[in-house]
Amino acid sequence: MSTTVAKIRAVMEQAYPPHLAEGWDQVGLICGDPAAPVTKVAFALDCTQGVAERAVELGAQLLIVHHPLLLRGVHSVAADTPKGKVLHTLITGGVALFAAHTNADSARPGVNDRLAELVGITPGRPILPQPGASRDKWGVQVPEADAEALKQALFAAGAGSIGNYEECAFDITGTGQFTPVEGADPTDGTVGENYRAPELRVEFVAARRARAAITEALRTNHPYEEPAFDILAMEEDVDLEQATGLGRIGELPEPMRLADFVQQVADALPETAWGVRAAGDPEQMVQRVAVSSGSGDSFLDTVTGLGVDVYVTSDLRHHPVDEYLRAGGPAVIDTAHWASEFPWTSQAAGIVGEQTGVETEIIDLRTDPWTLAATRTGR
Numbered sequence: 001m002s003t004t005v006a007k008i009r010a011v012m013e014q015a016y017p018p019h020l021a022e023g024w025d026q027v028g029l030i031c032g033d034p035a036a037p038v039t040k041v042a043f044a045l046d047c048t049q050g051v052a053e054r055a056v057e058l059g060a061q062l063l064i065v066h067h068p069l070l071l072r073g074v075h076s077v078a079a080d081t082p083k084g085k086v087l088h089t090l091i092t093g094g095v096a097l098f099a100a101h102t103n104a105d106s107a108r109p110g111v112n113d114r115l116a117e118l119v120g121i122t123p124g125r126p127i128l129p130q131p132g133a134s135r136d137k138w139g140v141q142v143p144e145a146d147a148e149a150l151k152q153a154l155f156a157a158g159a160g161s162i163g164n165y166e167e168c169a170f171d172i173t174g175t176g177q178f179t180p181v182e183g184a185d186p187t188d189g190t191v192g193e194n195y196r197a198p199e200l201r202v203e204f205v206a207a208r209r210a211r212a213a214i215t216e217a218l219r220t221n222h223p224y225e226e227p228a229f230d231i232l233a234m235e236e237d238v239d240l241e242q243a244t245g246l247g248r249i250g251e252l253p254e255p256m257r258l259a260d261f262v263q264q265v266a267d268a269l270p271e272t273a274w275g276v277r278a279a280g281d282p283e284q285m286v287q288r289v290a291v292s293s294g295s296g297d298s299f300l301d302t303v304t305g306l307g308v309d310v311y312v313t314s315d316l317r318h319h320p321v322d323e324y325l326r327a328g329g330p331a332v333i334d335t336a337h338w339a340s341e342f343p344w345t346s347q348a349a350g351i352v353g354e355q356t357g358v359e360t361e362i363i364d365l366r367t368d369p370w371t372l373a374a375t376r377t378g379r
Helices: 005-015 049-058 082-092 102-106 111-119 144-156 208-221 258-268 297-304 318-326 337-341 344-356
Strands: 028-031 040-044 062-065 096-099 135-143 170-178 195-207 229-233 248-257 277-279 285-295 310-314 331-335 359-362
Touching: 005 028, 005 062, 005 096, 005 344, 028 082, 040 049, 040 344, 049 062, 049 082, 082 096, 102 111, 111 248, 111 258, 111 285, 111 337, 111 344, 135 144, 135 170, 135 208, 144 195, 144 208, 195 208, 208 229, 248 258, 258 285, 258 310, 258 331, 285 297, 285 337, 297 310, 297 318, 310 337, 318 331, 331 337, 344 359
Parallel strands: 040 062, 040 359, 062 096, 285 310, 310 331
Antiparallel strands: 028 096, 135 195, 135 229, 170 195, 248 285, 277 331
């Protein structure tokens, strides 16, 4: 069966839901025709010029990356600008571009799960859990004869889904009453006279994010011009070990020296010129580990209170780390940003290949910007 950009976008958005992205992020389809056919998908961490040219060379019709090309606003994508040249290369080569960024960081499995597995821990709770899937409990009064049609409209708008069950609702029989006043145009009853009739109260739950869509469906499909309904926000029930969110915490099978764990991390991640550096007592025994793919110094204060022995992340800076260590924070391991996230490409390629049957290929160009490292050899 043939597939399209739109179908692969749907697979990616199911695996890495866009609503998990941070508010500042820009994820999804960047360029390309959703209706275009796809037989081959390429994967990379960054969409550099070299990566774009390689995707065209491979004959891919879709390039999936982690870092959005247009994260910050631009005023031109002319072919003589860096980002414009990338886009022109892709478009003229018939390659669509899709990005899954912080939504892939937070998803399960996602970027952080892959990093956790590589350094030797089973990924547990996030460092920063996302709020649970907030839900509302609804109650809607409707004449019995109109109840089924209204339910179907509400279900189509997102009502009544609980786990692996859909169209979940509970009906309660009762009697409704109202008195239409001047200006009303009642479906039942007469202006100025009290009206009583049997009604059903239909109760259901729904995701909080569907509230607007359900309200619109309710008002559009209810037979009354002023339907009676109520919405109660439900308490969140979050299993931290399975929650989505940024970073992961887990334990090594056995305690080990920090120096040995640093080497284990270096051996597990893709090689870069930068390599891996660490801060802490090399002889310290570590077992409880926190990881955060990409730039993670914003979590330094958070991991201090989570009882971890060592924190693995990227892009650490001198002053934040110095202050963190003097405040008693656990040891830190600083990897190259590219190295901590590139392994996700194999995860994403596996999902797309398994669910669509298209050919997949990982572009293994090292897009880490650092290409040279040196240490002092003499005085």
